[in-house]
Amino acid sequence: MIGGIRFDSVTVAYDGNVVLDALDLTVEPGEVMALLGPSGSGKTTALRAVAGFVRPASGRVFLGGQDVTDLPPYRRGIGMVVQQYALFPHMRVEENVAFGLKAQRGRTKVPKAEIRTRVAEALEMTGMAAYARRYPRELSGGQQQRVAIARALAIRPGVLLLDEPLSALDARLRSDMLAELARLHRELPDVSILYVTHDQVEALTLADRIAVMDRARLQACGTPRELYRAPANEFTASFVGNANLLPVTVGSGGGVVFGGGEIEVGTAGVAPGAKATLCVRPHLVGLGDGPNRLSGTVTEIQWRGSTHRLYVEVDGRRVIADLRELKAPPAHGDEVTLHFSPDDATLLAAGVGHG
Amino acid sequence: MAEVVRRLRVRRGWSRPRGGSRTSNTASRPWLAAVPPVALLAVLFLYPLALVVQQSLQPDTGGTSFQPYADVFASDAFREALWTTVWLAAGSTVGCLVLGFVLALVIAFVPFPGARAVARFIDVFLSFPTFLITLALLFVYGTVGMANGLWTDLTGAADGPFQFLTTPWGVLLAEITYFTPFVVRPLLAAFSQLDTAQLEAAGSLGARPVRIVRRVILPEALPALAAGGSLVLVLCLNEFGIVLFTGAKGVTTLPMLVHSKAILESDYPGACVVAVVNVLISVGLYGLYRVVSRRARA
Numbered sequence: 001m002i003g004g005i006r007f008d009s010v011t012v013a014y015d016g017n018v019v020l021d022a023l024d025l026t027v028e029p030g031e032v033m034a035l036l037g038p039s040g041s042g043k044t045t046a047l048r049a050v051a052g053f054v055r056p057a058s059g060r061v062f063l064g065g066q067d068v069t070d071l072p073p074y075r076r077g078i079g080m081v082v083q084q085y086a087l088f089p090h091m092r093v094e095e096n097v098a099f100g101l102k103a104q105r106g107r108t109k110v111p112k113a114e115i116r117t118r119v120a121e122a123l124e125m126t127g128m129a130a131y132a133r134r135y136p137r138e139l140s141g142g143q144q145q146r147v148a149i150a151r152a153l154a155i156r157p158g159v160l161l162l163d164e165p166l167s168a169l170d171a172r173l174r175s176d177m178l179a180e181l182a183r184l185h186r187e188l189p190d191v192s193i194l195y196v197t198h199d200q201v202e203a204l205t206l207a208d209r210i211a212v213m214d215r216a217r218l219q220a221c222g223t224p225r226e227l228y229r230a231p232a233n234e235f236t237a238s239f240v241g242n243a244n245l246l247p248v249t250v251g252s253g254g255g256v257v258f259g260g261g262e263i264e265v266g267t268a269g270v271a272p273g274a275k276a277t278l279c280v281r282p283h284l285v286g287l288g289d290g291p292n293r294l295s296g297t298v299t300e301i302q303w304r305g306s307t308h309r310l311y312v313e314v315d316g317r318r319v320i321a322d323l324r325e326l327k328a329p330p331a332h333g334d335e336v337t338l339h340f341s342p343d344d345a346t347l348l349a350a351g352v353g354h355g
Numbered sequence: 356m357a358e359v360v361r362r363l364r365v366r367r368g369w370s371r372p373r374g375g376s377r378t379s380n381t382a383s384r385p386w387l388a389a390v391p392p393v394a395l396l397a398v399l400f401l402y403p404l405a406l407v408v409q410q411s412l413q414p415d416t417g418g419t420s421f422q423p424y425a426d427v428f429a430s431d432a433f434r435e436a437l438w439t440t441v442w443l444a445a446g447s448t449v450g451c452l453v454l455g456f457v458l459a460l461v462i463a464f465v466p467f468p469g470a471r472a473v474a475r476f477i478d479v480f481l482s483f484p485t486f487l488i489t490l491a492l493l494f495v496y497g498t499v500g501m502a503n504g505l506w507t508d509l510t511g512a513a514d515g516p517f518q519f520l521t522t523p524w525g526v527l528l529a530e531i532t533y534f535t536p537f538v539v540r541p542l543l544a545a546f547s548q549l550d551t552a553q554l555e556a557a558g559s560l561g562a563r564p565v566r567i568v569r570r571v572i573l574p575e576a577l578p579a580l581a582a583g584g585s586l587v588l589v590l591c592l593n594e595f596g597i598v599l600f601t602g603a604k605g606v607t608t609l610p611m612l613v614h615s616k617a618i619l620e621s622d623y624p625g626a627c628v629v630a631v632v633n634v635l636i637s638v639g640l641y642g643l644y645r646v647v648s649r650r651a652r653a
Binding site: 051052053072073074075076077078079080082084086087088089090099100103104105148151152155161 | 552553561
């Protein structure tokens with residue numbers, strides 16, 4: 001089956017309460033798209049609209065170019081993996097993986113011998129071949145999730161939907177599985193993956209593109225690098241990576257005014273005198289003198305092994321600096337000067353609410 | 356379900372030493388605590404039961420012998436009653452399981468307004484006396500019931516077409532109607548434990564609704580079906596009110612036989628023999644159920 005998902009102005013509402021507002025988004029064949037957002041942002045609803053478990057109030061959903069809005073879930077040929085695995089408890093691992101193949105009927109009916117090979121193949125691919133005869137309850141969480149992935153891949157779907165697949169796993173296992181998913185994607189270059197997560201690390205690591213969602217709306221969509229280096233708005237800046245967001249006024253001579261000081265930054269396309277938000281990533285802030293100085297008082301200092309995190313109050317705003325481990329870190333209450341390069345700062349339209 | 360059992364086992368495991376220390380406090384007379392329940396059981400249940408067994412071994416001719424058993428087992432009336440009882444109970448159980456499963460599926464998985472109200476009503480239904488439903492059926496399908504009344508009014512015929520209520524089929528209908536909620540109740544409890552993500556996963560893997568019911572829902576409902584089914588089977592074997600109230604003269608079940616032998620023929624030893632057989636069948640089935648259910652859970 002050909003991959004590719006297209007949302008055409010998809011709106012979902014429960015009892016008049018809009019949970020997904022006119023989503024327009026295209027996932028190319030073979031692309032990994034992360035839907036990133038806090039809970040209640042509509043990202044899971046978008047995934048469920050693709051799977052066919054929620055019916056859009058308006059708009060169309062396309063799979064591989066075909067309009068599937070009115071098709072029941074069992075006719076969409078989608079692989080789906082959810083947070084809680086949802087394996088069938090009374091079936092062995094191999095029976096779980098064979099379930100989707102046995103359910104195929106008519107033109108796509110799979111012969112018995114082929115079911116066997118494809119089950120073995122899917123288990124091999126997820127490293128679970130040795131556990132074929134086990135029951136789900138005899139497996140760890142990570143192993144169960146691998147079986148769930150094998151079960152979804154066995155039907156050779158064009159589209160794979162992953163709904164917070166790693167959220168139930170502990171941190172260490174999560175990073176292993178992340179690498180595993182990246183490998184699976186390399187082995188299945190034609191499969192489109194829609195990956196719903198609230199974890200920016202998972203999204204940055206795995207996705208070709210990230211769609212940032214908040215309050216039922218798509219906030220931004222782009223490659224991880226674009227979103228990280230040049231976020232489109234304050235929400236994206238604070239949700240994709242950490243960000244210092246400072247309210248500024250655009251000056252007349254290029255650059256902005258923050259508190260009492262001038263800051264040099266690209267102001268293309270913004271009229272002098274306008275309010276704006278300056279975004280600087282904490283790890284791009286340096287300690288000591290340099291261009292674009294910010295002076296203030298240390299309110300807190302955290303040693304994090306390889307880095308020191310400094311909280312500095314500058315003109316009533318908190319600025320965070322992540323610094324490579326300091327030999328002589330400043331003490332609480334010290335006056336310090338921070339700096340950052342003009343290239344590392346981005347000017348955003350002044351936001352409402354986030355900041 | 357297995358999770359719950361495991362947790363219970365763990366809890367029982369660590370509670371044992373505590374229980375032990377508690378009994379050691381009253382170690383002087385631990386048996387004292389057992390006196391009230393045993394005495395109550397003895398007076399209310401065991402003594403009458405013993406009397407029944409004793410009576411069944413004392414023929415009217417005097418002495419103690421198995422003659423009443425030989426007489427009863429040899430009689431056609433008993434054999435026929437035994438067969439009627441068993442097939443009615445088995446048929447009702449099958450009917451209740453099928454109907455109950457379908458009803459529970461609809462109530463649990465098909466969203467319709469009032470589903471909760473229906474589930475509530477089933478709880479209330481369980482508390483109704485058996486004869487009530489039989490009376491209701493009599494009003495509807497009885498010889499002078501609504502259905503026949505409508506028919507005779509419309510056609511002018513002397514009799515209506517609905518005469519099945521006094522046949523075994525009438526008893527079967529009444530028993531299925533009355534006992535189905537006993538199957539629905541545990542099924543609804545089992546379905547509420549079912550992870551809907553499993554149903555969605557099955558759907559996205561290409562399974563149609565029928566396949567999801569057969570391959571995903573049914574296997575997980577089996578313990579609840581076994582529990583509800585065996586309860587209904589035992590209750591049907593011992594059902595008296597329904598058979599009496601349908602007025603089905605040709606339908607003699609074991610409890611009816613006890614009634615007619617004791618009250619109408621004054622054959623007390625014979626009645627007690629039938630009663631003992633009835634009790635043995637019930638207890639035997641209950642034991643079988645315990646063994647099966649324990650194996651199913653292991």
